[in-house]
C-alpha cells in the first residue's frame with residue numbers, strides 16, 4: 001500500500017476502528033497509531049499489510065455499517081461525549097445545543113460544523129423548531145444536584161436543585177422538547193446524587209414528568225465507568241422509550257469495576273513512543289511530561305498534606321488522592337483546574353506529585369486521541385470534568401439499539417466489542 005494511502009486512511013480513520021482498537025489489532029501502542037496519523041512515522045511493512053487487511057474488511061462492512069441507524073439531538077452538548085458515544089453505534093446527530101463559549105470551541109473543532117443547527121442557550125430555543133429525531137440525548141447540568149454543588153450553594157445561601165433558576169429548571173426544557181418532538185427514546189445522564197437530592201423529591205418530580213405526564217417507559221441505572229476507564233465515576237443514566245417494549249436496563253452487562261484499565265493506559269508514555277504535544281509534553285527524546293507546568297510546587301504539596309492531616313485528625317476523609325500507574329483514580333471533577341488534588345500522579349520517592357495533563361484527562365473520560373483540545377488548560381479541565389464517560393454511553397446505546405426499532409436494521413453485522 002503506498003504511503004499516501006496509509007496516511008489518508010489513518011487521517012480519515014478506518015471507519016470502524018478507534019485508535020485504541022487499531023493499536024490492539026496491530027499490536028502497537030496507541031501513540032504509535034497517533035504518530036502514523038500525524039505522519040511523523042511510517043508504519044512498517046508488516047503493519048501496512050495488516051492495515052490493508054483491515055481496510056478490506058471494513059470496506060466490505062462499509063455500506064451496511066455506515067447506514068445511519070437512528071438520529072439524535074445533543075442537548076447540553078458540552079464537548080460532545082454523548083455524541084461520540086452515540087455515533088459509535090450508528091447515531092447521526094441532527095441538532096446540538098451548548099451555551100458555553102469554550103465548550104462550543106472544543107465541540108466545533110472535533111465535529112463538523114455547519115452540517116446542522118448548533119444553538120447556544122436552550123432557553124432561547126422554540127422546541128417546535130428543533131429537527132425531528134429518534135433519540136434525545138442530554139447530560140443536563142448537574143451542579144444544582146451534585147454533592148459539591150449543593151454544599152457550595154448552601155454555603156453561599158443560594159437555592160439548589162429545581163429552585164436554582166439558572167440551571168435547575170433546565171430539566172423542564174427537556175420535558176418541553178419531548179412534548180413537542182415526541183422522539184422514540186431518550187437517554188439522560190446526571191450525578192448519582194440526583195436520586196437522593198431533597199430527600200428523593202427531585203427525582204420523584206423527574207420520574208413523574210417522564211413517566212406519568214409524558215408516558216415514557218422509564219428505566220434508570222447507576223453505572224460506574226470504572227470497568228471501562230481507570231476512574232471511579234458513578235453516574236445515573238435514565239433511559240426512556242415512548243412505545244412499550246421489553247427493554248430491561250438491569251440486563252445490560254456492565255464491566256466489573258475492579259477489572260479493566262489502570263491509569264497506565266491513559267498516562268503519557270514518556271518512552272519516546274508518543275509525539276510531543278506542547279504544552280503537555282516536552283520535545284525531548286522520551287517526550288516527558290512538562291513538569292514545569294504540571295508538577296505541584298513545594299508550597300502547594302505541603303499545603304495539601306497539612307490539610308489532609310488536619311482533616312484526618314477530625315475523622316474526615318477529605319484530602320488529596322495520589323495514585324500510581326497501576327491504580328484507578330477518583331472521579332475527575334470540573335474543579336480539577338483548581339489544584340488537581342483529587343488525582344495526583346505519584347512520581348516515586350519523595351518527588352513532588354504532578355497533575356494530569358488535559359490530554360490525560362481526555363483519555364480518562366474516554367475521548368480518544370487525537371481529540372482536539374483547542375482551549376486553555378483551565379477550560380479543558382472543566383470540560384473533561386463535566387463530560388460524560390464516552391464508552392459508557394456507547395455501551396448503553398448499543399444495548400438500546402434494537403429497541404430503536406424504526407431505523408434499526410436487524411440484518412446489521414455485529415458491532416465490534418466495546
Ligand SMILES: C[S@@+](CC[C@H](N)C(=O)[O-])C[C@H]1O[C@@H](n2cnc3c(N)ncnc32)[C@H](O)[C@@H]1O
Nearest residue numbers: 076078079080081098099100121122139387388
Ligand atoms: C454536565 S455538562 C454536559 C457535558 C456533556 N455531556 C459532555 O460530554 O461534554 C452540561 C452542559 O450544559 C451546558 N448548559 C448549561 N446551561 C445551558 C443552557 N441554558 N443552554 C445550553 N447549554 C447549557 C453547560 O455549559 C455544560 O456544558
